[in-house]
Amino acid sequence: GESVGLHLPTLSVQEGDNSIINCAYSNSASDYFIWYKQESGKGPQFIIDIRSNMDKRQGQRVTVLLNKTVKHLSLQIAATQPGDSAVYFCAEKFQGGSEKLVFGKGTKLTVNP
């Protein structure tokens, strides 16, 4: 079935440390995977995405890794800052048709000063 889940509901790190947020997905037919950041009272904010034909993509302080063999996605945040504190969601996107996003439940990241 269609489902995207996360291994850990909460993650607490020290400022300056690197953070790794994990995600498991079940639909091998998905074309895109997207990471979103959601701060309290706001809508999801796009962070980075990756195509299914890639295994790694880097942005500013963030890296997404895709392991299709085990259907696993991760978001790495370098030098985590207090402003990174939020809930992080991974989402699958199916190309064609409605191109709906299937979200997981989210991981709450807390950065301690």
Added chain:
Amino acid sequence: ETGVTQSPTHLIKTRGQQVTLRCSSQSGHNTVSWYQQALGQGPQFIFQYYREEENGRGNFPPRFSGLQFPNYSSELNVNALELDDSALYLCASSLVGHTGGYTFGSGTRLTVV
């Protein structure tokens, strides 16, 4: 470039009533999707509109309906409100066929009492 705006930001309704939520798409986007986000959960796809027609629907009953207007703005209507309809309703716009994520609004917090 304006983002996605939603109104109202908060709303309280009584069970059995009807509600209309509104969304203005990001400039240049022609597709609007609506998501329901229950507390502590990831957003769930309700439906998507493209060229003023429904272009895909999630697992939501017919009392959830929508409209898209020629200027790409959109409405979400929910009839016969139930207590479980209490949630954050998110609107997201995108450009059909464009790779990448959606732009989300900050949502409307609906409380049904």
